[in-house]
Amino acid sequence: VEETSRIVLEKPIGSDLASSRVVNDAVGRVFEERQIFRIDHYLGKESVQNLLVTRFANVFLEPIWNSRWIDHVQITVSEKLGVAGRGEYYDRSGALRDMVQNHLLQMLCLVAMEPPTYVGGDPVRDEKLKVLRALVPLAGSDVDRNTVRGQYTTYGEEIGRPSTTETFVALRAEVQNWRWAGVPFYLRTGKRLARQESTIEVVFKEPPHTMFPHSEGVATPNRLTIRMQPDEGMQLHLTAKHPGPGGIRLHPASLDLSYADAFDERSPDAYERLLLDVMRGIPTLFMRRDEVEAAWAWVEPILEQWERTAVEPVRYHPGTDGPAAAALLPARDGHTWQE
Structure with missing residues (x-):
């Protein structure tokens, strides 16, 4: 195979660890690892990439990005559509x-990873791999307690x-x-749900002391919401004085950054960005083999x-x-899903 040749693999890579x-x-017998680009279109979304920039190009978050100040994290990907012609695969x-x-x-890896030496191919993927290997295993009765699986009522008809x-x-x-021990990460995804949205909610702990005992209203925990769609x-999200x-x-208030309002440039489609990275040979936003297998x-x-x-x-x-x-x-754990 030519040195400049590259191959793109769409997820899922197999249906379990063995496959x-x-x-x-099979792919590795023909291509070297540096030529293999395992694509995940979510990593091409502007907001997902901006999470890296927000965390590592700004200093104010890093001191509080840990279990001392963060209460829990929620990751939601909800879809209004059903299987939409993909029934055989799905x-x-x-x-x-x-x-x-x-x-x-x-x-989850992008939220939880340690700062890499620099934001490039292997340094980022090395840190994501450490997160996957640090996930507490779920097996046996732990699965029964910590997972919920559902099916919408019209799925069989579809x-x-x-x-x-x-x-x-x-x-x-x-x-x-060390950074995340004791912090729950709640993940949920589904089809035929009420909303079409993808969000990461980083929920911070409440202030350790009530400073306004005679005030009206309630001080809600600070939250950082990262919206991938729509x-x-x-x-x-902050608490402010009315x-x-x-x-x-x-009174709750928020500092809002909308990419559509803040920037005049067209936001490229996730696949458009990722395929351009393939042509340029930039592997940062693609999964390495050991990442896929650890997941x-x-x-x-x-x-x-x-x-x-x-x-x-x-x-x-x-x-x-x-x-x-x-x-x-x-x-x-005393929490609710953020809607």
Whole structure:
């Protein structure tokens, strides 16, 4: 193969750890690792890339980007559409393989990774790999407690047969390292939900002391919201004083960055950006083989437990927020999903 040749692989790479290794071995016999670009279009989104810039080109977040100040993290990818002509593929895959093993875990890595030496190919991927290897394993009864799988009620009609494939997944994960120990990461994704949105919510802890005991209103925890869709941008949610005389009235306010409003340039499509990086030979936003296999190694015990217990997915109606049981994951820790 020519030195300048490159190959692009679309996710998912295999359907489990063993099959991903078969695919990677087959491709690796022809191409060197530097020529292989495993594409995940979520990593090409402007807001996802801006998360790297926000974290590592600004100094104010780093001192509080840890378990001392961050209470929990939520990652949501919800879709209003159903399988939309992809029924044959989707029924063999399901939401865990189709979305969690790649898209959602990649976003978790970008939130949780340590600062790389510089933002380039291997330094970024080295740090993401460390996050995947630090994920607390879910297996056996831990899967039953920390995952919810659902299926919208009209799914069988759409694909033309009964099925136990999940169209919704919510789970609770932990990154067991110095920075993140004790901070829950809540992930959820599903089809036929109420909203079409992709967000990362970083929820900070409450102030350690109530400074305004006689004030009106409530001081809500600070949140950093990163929106991948529909309106790419960021919001920093604060508590402010409501204007006016008299006593202090606390009121939620936000600093809002909308990319469409802030920049005149057209925001390129995620695939457009990534394919341009392929042509330029820039691997930063592509998954390395060890990343893919580490993600499968964490996801596979969840799949095995679901198959072992043979529990059917919880049904939910199209146009809702998914199974009610998904609310229990954060509720057990005293949290709620941010809507």
